[in-house]
Amino acid sequence: MKPPSFVYHAPATVAEAVEALAAAGADGKVLAGGQSLIPLMNMRLAAPGHLVDINHVAGLAGITAEPGGVRVGALARHAEVEASETAHAAQPLVRRALRLVAHPAVRNRGTTVGSIVHADPAAEMPAVLALLDGSVRVRGAEGERDIPAAEFFTGPMESSLRTGELAVSVFFPSSEGGTAIVEMARRHGDYAMAGVAALVAPDHARVACLSVGAVPVVVDVTEAEGDWRRAARLVQEQIDPEADIHATADYRRHLTGVLTERALKAAADA
DSSP states (O other): OOOOOOOOOOOOOHHHHHHHHHHGGEEEEEEOOTHHHHHHHTTTTTOEEEEEEOTOTTTTOOOOOOOOTEEETTTTTTHHHHHHHHHHHHHHHHHHHHHTTTTTTHHHBEEEHHHHHHHHOOOOHHHHHHHHTEEEEEETTTTEEEEEHHEEEEEEEESOOOOTOEEEEEEEEESSSEEEEEOOSSSSSSOSSSEEEEOOOOSEEEEESSSSSSOOOOEEEGGGGTTTHHHHHHHHHHHOOOOOOSHHHHHHHHHHHHHHHHHHHHHHHO
């Protein structure tokens, strides 16, 4: 299948990209890796009238250590971020999560920022950003702003990114303690039926669940005090999974409890 017709834009600077997006309004979409957008367009599930290709924009591919974490640019491919020692030193969970994203061919082209902006609640990187209290930096006609992860994801494939704004980077904070991510999929590389990312620090513990809500579901389990089975029950009370052809809602709830115990134990061991 082929996508509907659209006007193609190839800006050379961030300012040009923002200008093109502002002019296109709600009818504009950004093309970076294209691993989610292009299939949606080919299946006629998305039909933007304007496609703003940012692949020629300079300065958006960096992976940079900053105080308290690592910043990943909008054109940094999954594979580059996964291999980056800078990113790994700042936050090891990023590499662990990226190894679960789809297949190597997708990771070689797809971008980490693009995955987060796509805001699929079944994807790994939105859950990681939410768990770590990271942020998304966006640029628009009115200037630049940082959006906390807790405010960024607003619904399935929906975010607080405003019309005409371009996500230029994401920030993954470093963390004390251990982290882990586990998930269960029907086949390796498929979207997970359920997944859990965990952070266990000396004074707190929390998890972020994927595929069991409209957005990544973050649950503080500090009160469980190291009783990971109790923590799993706390998480199961907070999620709202839906049934589909792959799993019932009850199965997803049960599976999330099992994965919560595993992720928290692995994070504590780390």
